[in-house]
Amino acid sequence: MGDVSIVHTPVGKTYDTRLRDHLLALKMRLGSPIGLILPLVILLLWQTAATFQWVEPVFLPAPRKVAVAFWVMLTKQDLIFDFLASISIVGQSFIYGSTIGIGLGIAAGLSRKFEQFLGVTVDTIRHIPGIAWLPLIVLWLGIGAPAKILVIGKSVFFPLFLNTLQGIRSVEKRHIELGKVLLLSRRQMVLKVILPSAMPSIMVSLRYAAGLAWALVVVAEGLSGLEGLGFLIFRAQGLLLTDQLLVCMVVIGVVGFIIDRQMYALQARILRWQQGFKG
Amino acid sequence: MSVAGKLEIKSVSKHYDVDQNRLQVLSGLSFDVHSGHFLSIVGASGCGKSTLLRLISGLDDDYEGDILLSGEHIYGPSLKRGIVFQDHRLLPWLTLEQNIGLSLENTGWSARAKKEAIRAQIELVGLSGFEKAYTHQLSGGMAQRAAIARALANKPEILLLDEPLGALDAITRIRLQEEMLRIWRVEGTTMILVTHDVDEAIFLSNEIVVMSSNPGRITKRFLVNLATPRDRASAEFIELKRQVLVELHLYRQQSKDAQENGIDMASLI
Numbered sequence: 209m210g211d212v213s214i215v216h217t218p219v220g221k222t223y224d225t226r227l228r229d230h231l232l233a234l235k236m237r238l239g240s241p242i243g244l245i246l247p248l249v250i251l252l253l254w255q256t257a258a259t260f261q262w263v264e265p266v267f268l269p270a271p272r273k274v275a276v277a278f279w280v281m282l283t284k285q286d287l288i289f290d291f292l293a294s295i296s297i298v299g300q301s302f303i304y305g306s307t308i309g310i311g312l313g314i315a316a317g318l319s320r321k322f323e324q325f326l327g328v329t330v331d332t333i334r335h336i337p338g339i340a341w342l343p344l345i346v347l348w349l350g351i352g353a354p355a356k357i358l359v360i361g362k363s364v365f366f367p368l369f370l371n372t373l374q375g376i377r378s379v380e381k382r383h384i385e386l387g388k389v390l391l392l393s394r395r396q397m398v399l400k401v402i403l404p405s406a407m408p409s410i411m412v413s414l415r416y417a418a419g420l421a422w423a424l425v426v427v428a429e430g431l432s433g434l435e436g437l438g439f440l441i442f443r444a445q446g447l448l449l450t451d452q453l454l455v456c457m458v459v460i461g462v463v464g465f466i467i468d469r470q471m472y473a474l475q476a477r478i479l480r481w482q483q484g485f486k487g
Numbered sequence: 488m489s490v491a492g493k494l495e496i497k498s499v500s501k502h503y504d505v506d507q508n509r510l511q512v513l514s515g516l517s518f519d520v521h522s523g524h525f526l527s528i529v530g531a532s533g534c535g536k537s538t539l540l541r542l543i544s545g546l547d548d549d550y551e552g553d554i555l556l557s558g559e560h561i562y563g564p565s566l567k568r569g570i571v572f573q574d575h576r577l578l579p580w581l582t583l584e585q586n587i588g589l590s591l592e593n594t595g596w597s598a599r600a601k602k603e604a605i606r607a608q609i610e611l612v613g614l615s616g617f618e619k620a621y622t623h624q625l626s627g628g629m630a631q632r633a634a635i636a637r638a639l640a641n642k643p644e645i646l647l648l649d650e651p652l653g654a655l656d657a658i659t660r661i662r663l664q665e666e667m668l669r670i671w672r673v674e675g676t677t678m679i680l681v682t683h684d685v686d687e688a689i690f691l692s693n694e695i696v697v698m699s700s701n702p703g704r705i706t707k708r709f710l711v712n713l714a715t716p717r718d719r720a721s722a723e724f725i726e727l728k729r730q731v732l733v734e735l736h737l738y739r740q741q742s743k744d745a746q747e748n749g750i751d752m753a754s755l756i
Contacts, residue, residue, distance in 0.1 A: 385546060389544060389570050391592075400581075400589065407580070482579070
């Protein structure tokens with residue numbers, strides 16, 4: 209029993225190193241302070257332009273006014289509600305689109321027959337932009353969330369499908385040969401060799417698709433529906449509430465930034481076996 | 488210790504048909520590798536020595552003649568025949584121990600036996616402490632040791648080594664030759680090594696087979712009866728090296744004449 213303290217020291221890292229790793233990861237996610245210079249310059253320019261009224265205040269309100277508008281929208285209006293509505297649509301589209309994209313991508317990657325079966329259909333539909341589908345789908349499903357989820361999910365699906373397929377097709381022959389020498393079953397070959405080697409390609413497209421989905425939700429909500437950040441931004445334009453419009457733009461940008469950094473962190477974690485995936 | 492198998496190669500030939508032209512790669516190869524022996528195949532690039540190893544590994548079944556391991560015809564790849572490639576071929580997404588574990592997937596051993604075999608192999612090749620390392624964290628020499636450990640983990644009857652040290656620098660190569668000798672002594676597995684390096688072949692083998700190309704065939708066999716551990720700088724070692732190099736047409740006879748006749752090379756320049 210006297211050994212207890214010795215027993216649990218080697219388990220994992222000490223608190224200090226964990227904290228250090230955590231801070232390091234946080235720093236990597238936010239980037240070096242040098243990345244903050246440009247945003248500050250832009251803010252300064254904006255302030256200057258507003259102060260000297262280079263642009264009419266109705267078209268370019270001062271940063272302070274925008275900050276106030278943000279506070280009002282947050283506390284007295286439904287900014288949170290609209291934000292959650294957008295996030296919910298993006299989240300669902302992303303999950304459905306990427307699950308089906310990766311699933312069918314794997315199936316097509318493993319079976320040439322299935323790839324040929326899908327080929328013509330996929331390559332045609334892929335060239336009709338999601339936004340071009342929206343009017344028809346709104347006619348069918350109405351202006352609620354399902355139509356948007358379908359359209360954005362379609363836009364998430366294609367990069368995932370194509371990159372999963374591509375990743376599986378570019379698995380190295382010598383690795384397959386190794387699997388044969390070790391008598392791996394089909395299942396083992398897929399799980400231990402083929403899928404891991406497609407993973408970098410899948411992760412890149414996941415990150416790309418997450419950003420794409422977030423950008424598209426704004427467009428989709430602007431075109432139809434009565435809630436979400438996209439709806440707010442177009443309503444603000446119509447009512448000439450430029451301060452609110454700018455609030456929405458900044459929120460969209462910041463959330464997009466956070467989504468991208470989170471996806472990057474996930475990518476770095478899953479692909480930690482890859483050489484040089486730290487810089 | 489594994490059961491060492493005896494390998495018999497009987498009149499093995501191999502050809503490719505390229506646009507109705509018959510390209511003979513191997514022609515009438517016959518030799519045996521006795522149980523627990525270490526045989527090296529040396530020859531210039533393109534003499535078909537790696538092709539022969541592929542046939543023995545079972546990756547290529549399209550040949551004439553017979554290949555038998557422990558009296559049985561080989562058919563397709565088998566865990567009885569381990570192989571080490573020139574590139575280490577570790578899977579980069581697996582840790583060292585997972586890579587070695589991959590060769591135990593289909594042995595039917597218990598989890599405990601697998602774990603123990605992995606530990607023992609890592610220790611045997613001197614990589615203890617690197618169990619959780621990914622491939623990119625290993626040096627070239629360490630990766631090749633890991634590849635040897637993977638090939639030996641399931642106790643094959645024979646180990647096929649396809650220029651396993653070919654991509655390493657000269658110093659690491661000599662270190663690993665000594666390691667391989669030690670590993671062979673411990674495991675007792677029958678070994679076939681394909682190499683360009685005559686020193687390596689002499690240092691490691693009981694027997695050397697020299698191959699020449701167009702078509703790939705055996706031109707000479709040397710038994711290596713030097714005492715072990717072998718001294719790379721001894722007269723016997725160098726004499727055998729000379730004979731093998733002559734067989735490979737890589738030795739300039741005139742310089743030997745010059746030495747024997749006591750001509751001062753410097754005065755000729």
